[in-house]
Amino acid sequence: MTDINENIESPFSLKVSFDKLLKHYEELSQSDDEFIAAKARRVIKTADAYPILREGFSDVSILKEREKEISTILQDSFSPVLTKNEIKTASVPFHNLIFNSSERFKSIIETAGEDFELQIKNMPKDDTYIIACTIILDFCYGYTINFKRPFYYEIPDENGIIQFYKILYNADFTEIVPSENAPKITQEDVDELLDNYENMALWKEKFPPNSYTFKGFVISNIFNVTADQAISNIKSSLIGEEKRKDEGFMKDFHKIFQSLLGLEDIKVGFSIYNKEEDSFERVYGVGMNSFLLNDSESKSCCGALCEMSYNTLLKEKKFYTISDVNKFYDLSKGKAPQYKSLKDQNIQSAILAPIANDEGLMGILEIVSEQPKVLNSINANKLVDVMPFIVTAVERSKNQEQNLIEAIIQQECTSIHPSVNWRFEKEARQFIKDEMNGKEPNFNKIAFENIYPLYGQIDIKGSSEARNSATQKDLQIQLNMIKSIILNAFELEKLPIYEQFLYQINEYLEGLDEHFQVDSEQQISSFIKQDIDPLFEHLKVIPSLKDEVYTYFKSIDEKVDVLYKHRKDYDDTIALVNKEMAALLDKKQVDAQAMYPHYFERFKTDGVEHNMYIGESITKEESFNPIYLYNLRLWQLQVMCEMENSFYLMQSNFPIKLDVASMILVFNQPLSISFRMDEKQFDVDGTYNARYEIVKKRVDKAYIKGTKERVTQKGKISIVYSQKQDEIEYMRYIRFLQSKKYLDDDVEIVELQDLQAVTGLKAIRVSVLYHKDPDDKSFYTYEDLMKEIKA
Structure with a gap:
């Protein structure tokens, strides 16, 4: 880049100029304080040797040529005493071009690495033209249109953890001058622009490209707001329901907590608390994990926590920190389940934070690290500011889950067809309105008049006969199996009761062949349950009958307690x-x-x-x-x-x-x-x-x-x-x-x-x-x- 206006479409023609700052020094040169006046005269003398520093320039090479003189002019703005503490730059607006900076800023950029490219985040590329126009409206015409939004840098530290730096601009040393071809802006123009934000052609009509000259420079005061930004990012992530369905959601969530805690080697997990069963359950979602549960789908709370951690999380609703998993595992002799679960996953330190509201525990936020002592009771306090957002998100998620459950029940069990749903919604709204106004709410009758019916069916032909035939075959098979076992038992013991059972079985078989009736199934089932099952419990201990009785019982379906082949x-x-x-x-x-x-x-x-x-x-x-x-x-x-x-x-x-x-x-x-x-x-x-x-x-x-x-x-x-x-x-x-x-x-x-x-x-x-x-x-x-x- 040789010119700062290259490849930029803007209502501005940009020029770096120190004229407004130098005018300030001209005033200071008349100060009664001789020290201040002498310094001001020295700065003015330096600038006067190079008039272009006042006139303004867009050639980038001049910044390098006059680097020493510019540094002298900006010496008071970049105090040598504070240069290692303050994060400050001098730059051109709408540019990543920085021509002067504090030592602290230089150190931060150097730590980020050679491949790092500094870019302003949250700067809407498509909106920069309009932002420039709103600045002109304020500077030149006095129409203040609030278009401010926070700008910041994302810069990695020595551990690769993203740090967030908020940028505050000081534009005291800038001036904007309209050119001869710049249209005069009226109140009518402003009113029209207010209603046409996305009409770029209109903005360019009112503010043609390069119709104003921007002279000066801006000083950026920069502050590390990593903790605040991490909290904001957590809130944003949890608010966006669709974001939570993305594959990269948990990966981004890990990064946010890494920035919040200033730790690279940490992971985040969740487990949901089931109050009815006093258990923890896995959260289902892309990339979701639970370090308390490890590979389990769910665990009872007593099976996941020791008594002390149970009381801390569930009763007192306080953070439970484990700074050294191996140490506490040894102290508990491996009996505390939370230490064993974490140790099995090579986790060395952890923070377990209860997600709870006034009604009780809803879940556990699990932050873990494979390094001992990096997570502890001290940095756990950094979570205090983010927990309300997590609690709100979980509350909303539980409500959405309940609504989804009710919707599924309604759809599968008591479905209201979409074509008539509008009528039910209308009555429901009226019901709520009456209730809110103190009236006795009443859900009115839902009726539709003068409609034409259509009915159709595709029916199984002879379904009753097919069902009876299947039942008949199953009962015949089961009775013949029973008959075979009792015949073998009769060979061992000539008991009259066996003969009576055989007689009854033959009667049933003959009845099934000749005239199967509706109550035949019930009669035979009662006979088997009351007489045959107790008998077979006795016969299964006889060695010669054991295998045959076992085979019989194996053929009986456990759910319906009968032989269930043809009927199935x-x-x-x-x-x-x-x-x-x-x-x-x-x-x-x-x-x-x-x-x-x-x-x-x-x-x-x-x-x-x-x-x-x-x-x-x-x-x-x-x-x-x-x-x-x-x-x-x-x-x-x-x-x-x-x-x-x-x-x-x-x-x-x-x-x-x-x-x-x-x-x-x-x-x-x-x-x-x-x-x-x-x-x-x-x-x-x-x-x-x-x-x-x-x-x-x-x-x-x-x-x-x-x-x-x-x-x-x-x-x-x-x-x-x-x-x-x-x-x-x-x-x-x-x-x-x-x-x-x-x-x-x-x-x-x-x-x-x-x-x-x-x-x-x-x-x-x-x-x-x-x-x-x-x-x-x-x-x-x-x-x-x-x-x-x-x-």
Whole structure:
């Protein structure tokens, strides 16, 4: 750099000048104090030999050429008596260019190392132009706009620990002179600028580049504020929730504490206190560690602390310091758990600080070092100023965790769908408002009127028969195992009771073969629990029966206390079907909500059911049109086809083979729904609307009129309706989906037998077309698909 204005866009044309300081010396030269006057005349004489020192210059080389003279001029500003104590520099504004400094500053820079590059921190590069403009407004026009922010240096010490130095500028020896082309600034201009901070073009219009001359220099008084800055950084780090999720958060946190304590070899850890279980638990997060817990996920407080440390931290809520871990480990003969845990991690000194509020302990801040005695009861006191911020952060974190827990419970257990959440929030706000105003708060009824319902289900076909068959097989296996053991026992001892047990077992086996009933499972389970289990406890000590009895007990599932093989396959299959179908439906719902917001809920039974409600009262906006209802109906039919396909593509992965049947219920009239507080779910309002719920619960078991054939069939989608216009509408959708090869051509319209209080129902039934695998371009009927799968 040859010129200080190089590569800088600024309203200033910078010139280093000592004119204003020299004018001060001219006044001092008339002082009555001859010593002061003589010194002032000597400084003026030195400067007068080089007029450019008054006139000002931007050539950097002059600073070097006139270094001796500049030092003489600045001698009073940089007192030789204080030069090894004060941290002070003379420099050019908006520059890292320093042309004079105290010995203390030079020593600090020398210690930082040859590779260190001095830079002003917190100096916004994008804002320097505007900062210069605000200085001009103050100096030249008297408009004070507070743009001050603290500037500082970050300089490492001899141990590599970052020290923070705050910079305070003295601009007494500067002057700013507008050039001839500088626009005159008015109050209107200032008002306009106040509302247009980010409009750089406007600032440059009012203050063109190089339209003002900055003459002089600034003196920087610098102070080590490492402790204050460390506290500020800790506060900033803990306030920023997103920062705590960053991978570098803990690394930066270590550095902050290193600066606070002036120690390089320290690490920071945390453990959370669980009051209910009187234990410490690990904090989960990137880079988080606990030195008290070491490798454990949690420990009881008594298992992590000795009695004295327990009382100090939990009862008295005071710092607990360990200056020499090995020394105290030996003194405790290795019995104090905190010393053993630290010693195992090669930690030699530590400070354990309780994170506590008025309600009690919340956690422990752990600061550790691999060097003995560097952490002790004296420097532990430096933590006093930072602990309130840590306590506040932990309080906030615990509140956020509790809110998250409640949100998860609400989502998983008592979910309120986002489409209607606004209505609940509105009532909640009113509830709070009434309570704050001293009124009796009351959570009003949540209801939505004139909305259209849609219902669909993909149901396991013959689930009861499949469950009974699985139960039957498990009981037969278990009874035959029991029978084998008792026969062997009877060979050893001809006891009549064994014969009676064998008779009972044969009766049960015969009953399972001929007529399995609902109460058969309960009867057999009671017989086994009351008679067989006590008998086998006796037989397992007989050497010749021991292995067989052991094998029997090993086959019994510990959780359900029965032989649970075929039933487990059935239950696992149902769980998998429900999980996969629900996941697919949820994924498709995202697209549907994007088309038009509507209420959606689903239930897992022996299959997956879903309810949807759409209408203007739910969306809160005057935007509803019947086209959105028709669109949602078509979407529902298409998604049901996709769920059928997805099920049969996954069928081979299920423990047992099951079939599904799909059904859609069409209800043509709008109805009203309200949220039932006791059941935490929406239900229809009114006697007429209740007809819809009755049909929903019974229609999938309905028969085709005059037959014993169920309306729902595997491989088909059944669309149940009552109005002719519904039939016409859905036939349009079916023809469209036939063109897309979702549905087959075998459409049939059937009448249903009357249900209780419900008559006149009809159904459209049509076969689904399937793929054999996701990449298969061929289409199959259900029968064809089964043949292909078995082939």
